Amino acid sequence: MRIFFLGTSAGVPTRDRNVSCVAVRRGGELLLFDVGEGAQRQLIKAGLGLKTKTKIFITHMHGDHLVGLLALLQTFSLAGREDPMLVFGPEKVAAFINSNLEMMGVRPTFPIQMHTLSDGFVQENGEYVIRALRTRHSTETYALSLEEKQRPGKFDPEKAKSLKIPVTLWRNLQKGERVTVGEREIDPRLVVSEPRKGRKIVISSDTYPIDAMVRFAEGADVLIHESTYGEDHLDKTEKNLHSSAGQAALIASRALVRLLVLTHFSTRYNDLSALVKEARRVFPRVVAARDFMVVTVAYP
Ligand SMILES: [Zn+2]
Ligand SMILES: [Zn+2]
Structure with a gap:
């Protein structure tokens, strides 16, 4: 399982950072968590292509997490895709897609299956379960977790x-x-060993730090937590309902995760070393995401 960071800037892009998009490659599947403007080009640049089985998760209806979806759906259509496309998001995402595609005159060549997110269970297949957690942000927003099921023990x-x-x-x-x-x-x-634990990744999306995230992210191999600000702008975390690097690190530390990846940085931070330092005082296993960074999630 590999995580591709395709957009790590909050709100607006910078020269080096695009707006939110995280792609998870697992087996033959590509799971996209948010598709900000330009996500499609980021996917192509990362060599991920658009041919694989894809599921899209929209965490909330803010433009920097959402508007790239239209271009992506149009491209899938031009490519003559026939497989159904699963899109998960807040209730309004269905109306957003339908009304925009109609105005654009795009008739998808494939069925779009839309699923409304709510707190708790989202989807499962034989191999993993996806869950959602309502966060504390200025609009209805969900954190998402992907947790693999236990694998049978090894035969000797x-x-x-x-x-x-x-x-x-x-x-x-x-x-x-x-x-x-x-x-x-x-x-x-x-002759068969104990069942083996699967991997777990959690994406916080946009949120003020919340206690519920600790349980939601418990034992995760990778927690991707937003870190819009540093302690120099702590007042803004509450005002704008975002988190600081230190607050994200405290969640990671309480949830006993293996690795914390900070992302969704305000454009005021060109140099992220202060944010990483701030987080490291609370939780040592932390990195700051950059566009096109890839994290391979090994089995524990
Ligand atoms: Zn955002
Ligand atoms: Zn937002």
Whole structure:
């Protein structure tokens, strides 16, 4: 699983930073979390292309998280995509898409399946679960988590051979079933290790620091938390409902995450070293995102 940071600036882009977009590549799937203006070009520049199975999550209806969606849908249409496109977002996102595509005269060549986000469960498949948490921001906004399900334990073929278990029964043991060999009953735990924990990533989106984020992000391998300001503008976090680097670090520390990635920086910060330093005083495993940074999420 790899995380591509495609937009790390808050509100407006800078020379080096585009507005919000995080892409997660997992298996054959591409999950997009917010698509600010120009996200499409960022995707192409990152070599991600637009051909893979894609799901789009819009955390809230602010332009710097949303307007790139229209260009993306138009491009998918021009490319003659036929697979359904899943778009998750606040209730208004459906009207935003429909009315704009109509005005643009774009008739998608594929069905767009829209799902309204609300607090709690969002979606699952055989491999992972997506959940949402309502944050504290100036409009209805959701943090999102992707949590992989436990994987079955590892089968040990050498051990199975040494126990003289016929190969035809290995599959049953892998599935956790007991098997009988002659007079012996074999417990699968003899040849299969404990189930292995999946990976978890959390994206805070825009928010003032909230206690609920601590539980939501608990034990995450990567917490991507907004850090619009530093302690030099602490008053603005409450006024504009955003977070500072130190506040994000406190959430990471309480949630016992493995890595904190700060993002969504106000354009007033050209040099981020002060923000990273501020966060590091509270939580050591922190990096500041930059556009096109890639984080590979290894199994714990
Ligand atoms: Zn924002
Ligand atoms: Zn916002």
